[in-house]
Amino acid sequence: MRSTLIIGNWKMNGKSRNLAEVDKLLDGLNGQSCDLVLCPPATLIAQMAAAVKGSPIQVGGQDCHWNSMGPHTGDISPEMITDAGGEYVILGHSERRSDHGESDSIVNAKCVAALAAGLTCIVCVGETKADRSAENTLSVIENQLHASIPENVHLSKLVVAYEPVWAIGTGLTPTISEISDVHTFMRRKLIERFGDEACSVPLAYGGSVNADNAPEILAQSNVSGVLVGGASLRAEDFLKIVSCAA
């Protein structure tokens, strides 16, 4: 039985002073039994990892390079994330795909490198509004899943996040049945490719998740977590979502 996975993605928000939110989060958790991952900007990974040591919160990066070291100005390697105390990394977020032109094959290479460093990879997939209007959602998801997840992935180190591009930061979400359909489809595709062991891969929904919509989203049978952007920045908002998972 998987426990619910709640991932917070701070994106390019937060300075040291925002770590006070982590203290509030720790105070408010009260022994709740979900798995919590916080992905701050790279500058805060080490401080956040130190702050949550011994708590149920784990820390992750928001991206990494596909090399472990070398001349890659401005990048961070998977080993640097583990060195700073991170255990997870988000890969292929649509903002990386659009801001930095990341293709599925780049995401795949990053995933290989991150796994080799011992990180758990949160691989993001999701259709644009145009894809959905053209009824291409499932084929886009199928292609992204196939090309972004490496063949020899360690399934125990994989999380897949379904994040419709048009739902991120917009306040819009797919209907519950659309969310359910995509997650059921992703589960089927993963099982077809990797066998029954893929039943245990957590599938998380992301895109305008808040305390009001989280209970219904998390109640869907193949949804085992949520990836939360804006509502993860303040402990008060994030705790409300965490309590939906308890």
Ligand code: PGA
């Ligand atoms: P949002 O972002 O919750 O602010 O929509 C989600 C994400 O991009 O991971």
